[in-house]
Amino acid sequence: MLTTSHIDRVVGAALEEDAPWGDLTSETLIPAKATATAELTAREDGVFSGGEVFATAFRLTDPAITVDLHVADGEPFSRGDTLATVTGPARGILQAERIGLNFTQRMSGIATQTARYVAALAGTRARIVDTRKTTPLLRAFERHAVRCGGGFNHRFSLSDAVMAKDNHLAVLTAGGLSVTEALLGVRAQLSHTTHLEVEVDRLDQVEAVLAAGVDTIMLDNFSLADLRAGVELVAGRAIIEASGTVTLDTVGAIAETGVDVISSGALTHSVRSLDLGLDVSIEHLGH
Secondary structure (H helix, E strand, O other): OOOHHHHHHHHHHHHHHHOEOEOHHHHHHOOOOOEEEEEEEEOOOEEOOOHHHHHHHHHHHOOOOEEEEOOOOOOEEOOOOEEEEEEEEHHHHHHHHHHHHHHHHHHHHHHHHHHHHHHHOOOOOOEEEOOOOOOOOOHHHHHHHHHHOOOEOOOOOOOOOEEEOHHHHHHHOOOOOOHHHHHHHHHHHOOOOOOEEEEEOOHHHHHHHHOOOOOEEEEEOOOHHHHHHHHHHHOOOOEEEEEOOOOOOOHHHHHOOOOOEEEOHHHOOOOOOOOEEEEEEEEEOOO
């Protein structure tokens, strides 16, 4: 969840990193009383995300700056559209410009990419979800952007659910327990509200995992034929997640196999920031 307090904390740290002792350039070149207007303009089509984050960069720099957002998070826009207008002290606008742009360009890039994945799933039952392959300390920002694009979020952190992968299972079964026995022991330790997901990489592992009553079974790096076979084998006994090298080119075919969820790190780990510009014009020099 992207809260105002979290936005303030992260954006505040970014502003401090960028201007730890103030903006030497603006303080030297721009009169203290100068005012300006700036327009956030789209230089390509996309889906907007990060409006509050963008506005916070200016608010924390100078509370006298006003930001009017013309599109809401999750709304599509076209090249040439004005997405926001910023007015107020020129020094503050110029100081906050880069930080505000950096956040909303990246978040809008993620939202735009996610929307493409969502479009590729049209007519199927599958939903696209992100992964923990996010930028450290920016997970809430990037996952908010995924939701803006119409996608969904996987577990937010390691604290949210039990997700047993191959290395976990290797440790669990090292003492001679079967996979089913080991997972039943795990289930016995969990509250009724805690979700249990288990990853498998072969069809012959499915039954042993399902026998433990897992909530979700992840079919990792399965071929399309094996995904279809896995869907038939599971037969509604658990949520089926497909994962592994999911791209925009492959996600549609994966969805057509009948899986419930498709997770893709590409939504966040290799996305391109969208091209947005902030065009500043000085209104009054204020000498």
